Amino acid sequence: MASIPLPPGAEGLASLAELPEEGWQDRWDRIIVDPAIKDRLLNFGTFYFGPRARYSPVGLPIHGLVVLEGPPGTGKTTLAGGLADRLARSLETPGLLFLVVDPHGLPSQLLGESQRAVARLFERTLPDVAARGRPVVVLLDEVEALAVNRGGASLETNPVDVHRATDAVLAGLDHVSATCRNVLFVATTNYVRGVDPAFLSRADLVERVALPGVEAVEAILGDTLREIQPAFHADPSALRPLAHGCVAQGLDARGLRKLIVRAVIQRRELSADPALLTLPDLERALEDLYAQE
Ligand SMILES: Nc1ncnc2c1ncn2[C@@H]1O[C@H](COP(=O)(O)OP(=O)(O)OP(=O)(O)O)[C@@H](O)[C@H]1O
Ligand SMILES: [Mg+2]
Structure with missing residues (x-):
């Protein structure tokens, strides 16, 4: 220890x-x-x-x-x-x-x-x-x-x-x-x-230490996704529109990682098996997050 x-x-x-x-x-x-x-x-x-x-x-x-x-x-x-x-x-x-x-x-x-x-x-x-x-x-x-x-x-x-x-x-x-x-x-x-x-x-x-820009957001989202889907290898451009959305909302890096959690708990089957998470789930989680405000 x-x-x-x-x-x-x-x-x-x-x-x-x-x-x-x-x-x-x-x-x-x-x-x-x-x-x-x-x-x-x-x-x-x-x-x-x-x-x-x-x-x-x-x-x-x-x-x-x-x-x-x-x-x-x-x-x-x-x-x-x-x-x-x-x-x-x-x-x-x-x-x-x-x-x-x-x-x-x-x-x-x-x-x-x-x-x-x-x-x-x-x-x-x-x-x-x-x-x-x-x-x-x-x-x-x-x-x-x-x-x-x-x-x-x-x-x-x-x-x-x-x-x-x-x-x-x-x-x-x-x-x-x-x-x-x-x-x-x-x-x-x-x-x-x-x-x-x-x-x-x-x-x-x-x-x-500044808020993450688009490239950093992509890297952080990719890294968080690999945590739950070890084989995850998105073409970085696949995450780009989502990354732009996160930057526009001024999401910090902690919030980015929590966005994945938010996406996972949107659906019961994802909560049971987060490896099933897809990009549209993430996009919906981001929309929901800011629709609440
Ligand atoms: N730049 C980053 N890249 C990747 N992950 C990050 C980054 N910043 C924060 N995280 C994620 O958020 C968690 C919390 O970050 P941390 O507590 O170090 O932030 P902080 O800047 O000290 O925040 P605060 O000012 O609120 O104390 C990290 O353990 C990590 O999971
Ligand atoms: Mg701190």
Whole structure:
């Protein structure tokens, strides 16, 4: 099993896994994004855990922070795990640790509680894991909940508390990057304006993951269809009109995969045997989806 127990008192951590892990390749291979994005992510990881150790942090300031931003359902969270798995397969040091920080697992921003929990996370828990000497990738998922934009905080929250919590994240990030050079943070957000600019300015790489275009839609639909019909090999042009319809509706990649589920549950015999699914079933599912609105 990839999953290993969390350190005691690890508030704010959702999971800890040791990679590579069988089955995690899908998180990289089956997330269809602009290949240039995947190249840059992989190249950054290779550089970060490799040659970068030789350089002075003043001469070449590197925080070890990658941000993936873009609309919901475009593969940001999945890709972060996929990147960690890919790096685990290529780095010389075995057994990369992949930690997921759950911002909702931290106390609320009231009365400085959040600030203390964030400080513990960055000053104790993460350095403890890093001290195991393995390469570590830390996923800061939905980082807009952690590094809240101090400029745009809502009126219900005490601005002083928001300031303190965000300050603690920034200080924590600086602390970990200065002391644990084997830790790479990958942050995701579908609401980049909600993320504090000082957090974003620390990023070494910000990648925008966009909604899929026609070709990506075809690839994602084809890949999802192969999941239920392993022999499925449509001529890509067969999916083109449907793909145009999906793009016109602004369907995200998660929604595309769910469209197949929607098509399957339209008919009892398909629900019992999804391999019988046909293109007209998919077209009807798309029509129904938007007729409902
Ligand atoms: N670009 C993509 N290519 C193929 N499948 C995708 C893609 N993006 C998302 N999916 C499908 O949707 C699932 C959910 O994606 P994921 O949770 O990574 O999206 P996200 O960008 O993190 O969304 P959110 O912003 O809502 O958290 C994936 O596991 C995959 O099945
Ligand atoms: Mg996500």
